[in-house]
Amino acid sequence: MLSIRCPVCGPRDEDEFVFGGDASAVRPADPMACDDQAWTAFLYRRDNPAGPHDELWFHRFGCRRWLRVRRDTRSHAIVAPPLLAEDAGAP
Numbered sequence: 001m002l003s004i005r006c007p008v009c010g011p012r013d014e015d016e017f018v019f020g021g022d023a024s025a026v027r028p029a030d031p032m033a034c035d036d037q038a039w040t041a042f043l044y045r046r047d048n049p050a051g052p053h054d055e056l057w058f059h060r061f062g063c064r065r066w067l068r069v070r071r072d073t074r075s076h077a078i079v080a081p082p083l084l085a086e087d088a089g090a091p
């Protein structure tokens, strides 16, 4: 099981969090004005990197804040201290 060090609550089991997906995905500025290809790319097309990857995790059973977590997808090791998403510039 993954242990995530929440900057607010401290180390917690993965069970307390909800995975929020790729933190590097950029939402179109005006979803109502973009074409279907751009919206589909934002919703569904993701890289599948082998190595460090930035992800969003929501601390559902804790402080209820979004974290930006850099995790190595090969080992599941968290390779940098998690940051609050608003401090890390996440969308």
Ligand SMILES: [Zn+2]
Binding pocket: 006, 007, 008, 009, 010, 059, 062, 063, 064, 065
């Ligand atoms: Zn927390």
